[in-house]
Amino acid sequence: AQSVSQHNHHVILSEAASLELGCNYSYGGTVNLFWYVQYPGQHLQLLLKYFSGDPLVKGIKGFEAEFIKSKFSFNLRKPSVQWSDTAEYFCAGTLSGGSYIPTFGRGTSLIVHP
Amino acid sequence: NAGVTQTPKFRVLKTGQSMTLLCAQDMNHEYMYWYRQDPGMGLRLIHYSVGEGTTAKGEVPDGYNVSRLKKQNFLLGLESAAPSQTSVYFCASSYSGRAEAFFGQGTRLTVV
Numbered sequence: 001a002q003s004v005s006q007h008n009h010h011v012i013l014s015e016a017a018s019l020e021l022g023c024n025y026s027y028g029g030t031v032n033l034f035w036y037v038q039y040p041g042q043h044l045q046l047l048l049k050y051f052s053g054d055p056l057v058k059g060i061k062g063f064e065a066e067f068i069k070s071k072f073s074f075n076l077r078k079p080s081v082q083w084s085d086t087a088e089y090f091c092a093g094t095l096s097g098g099s100y101i102p103t104f105g106r107g108t109s110l111i112v113h114p
Numbered sequence: 115n116a117g118v119t120q121t122p123k124f125r126v127l128k129t130g131q132s133m134t135l136l137c138a139q140d141m142n143h144e145y146m147y148w149y150r151q152d153p154g155m156g157l158r159l160i161h162y163s164v165g166e167g168t169t170a171k172g173e174v175p176d177g178y179n180v181s182r183l184k185k186q187n188f189l190l191g192l193e194s195a196a197p198s199q200t201s202v203y204f205c206a207s208s209y210s211g212r213a214e215a216f217f218g219q220g221t222r223l224t225v226v
Contacts, residue, residue, distance in 0.1 A: 100210070101211055
């Protein structure tokens with residue numbers, strides 16, 4: 001079965017630190033990849049998405065992600081985090097082998113200390 | 115611009131009771147989904163629909179039923195609630211299976 005996995009379940013950083021959250025998917029076919037963010041008490045919102053083309057994708061709030069096909073990875077990065085980035089982050093993929101139904105990773109809880 | 119609306123937002127049920135969660139979207143999306151979110155488990159797909167009148171099982175369908183009689187609505191039913199169904203339920207919709215999903219605000223359900 002197709003799957004999306006996130007390596008880091010809990011990350012704690014100080015403001016201005018750099019962030020990288022790992023995401024891998026298991027399928028080698030056509031993929032569309034997403035990062036969503038869930039702020040405390042809120043619903044999921046899209047941060048960025050990759051469909052095709054430039055593997056370096058820029059999203060909102062200074063986030064970016066790089067699609068590396070050879071590594072089946074789609075890691076999320078931000079050069080300098082802020083306290084307001086405290087949230088849960090979900091990687092998701094819609095995979096051709098999974099009938100393009102979104103599959104989510106287990107999420108990474110990020111806490112940023114001021 | 116409502117997007118995806120879920121009702122109710124909170125509910126407490128007794129074991130064995132039934133209820134229906136309503137999801138409505140005003141974006142004319144074909145695809146709709148029901149997920150449950152539990153600590154450390156991420157989002158797990160319960161059921162989904164790829165168009166009006168169609169439904170399919172997701173990863174954790176047991177104990178739930180769904181209906182998509184109208185394109186804009188996707189109902190999730192619990193026939194006989196169990197404490198294991200205590201969770202936060204999210205509805206989402208998308209234009210197609212490859213497009214980004216738009217989420218509702220969630221329903222926090224507690225079964226006692």
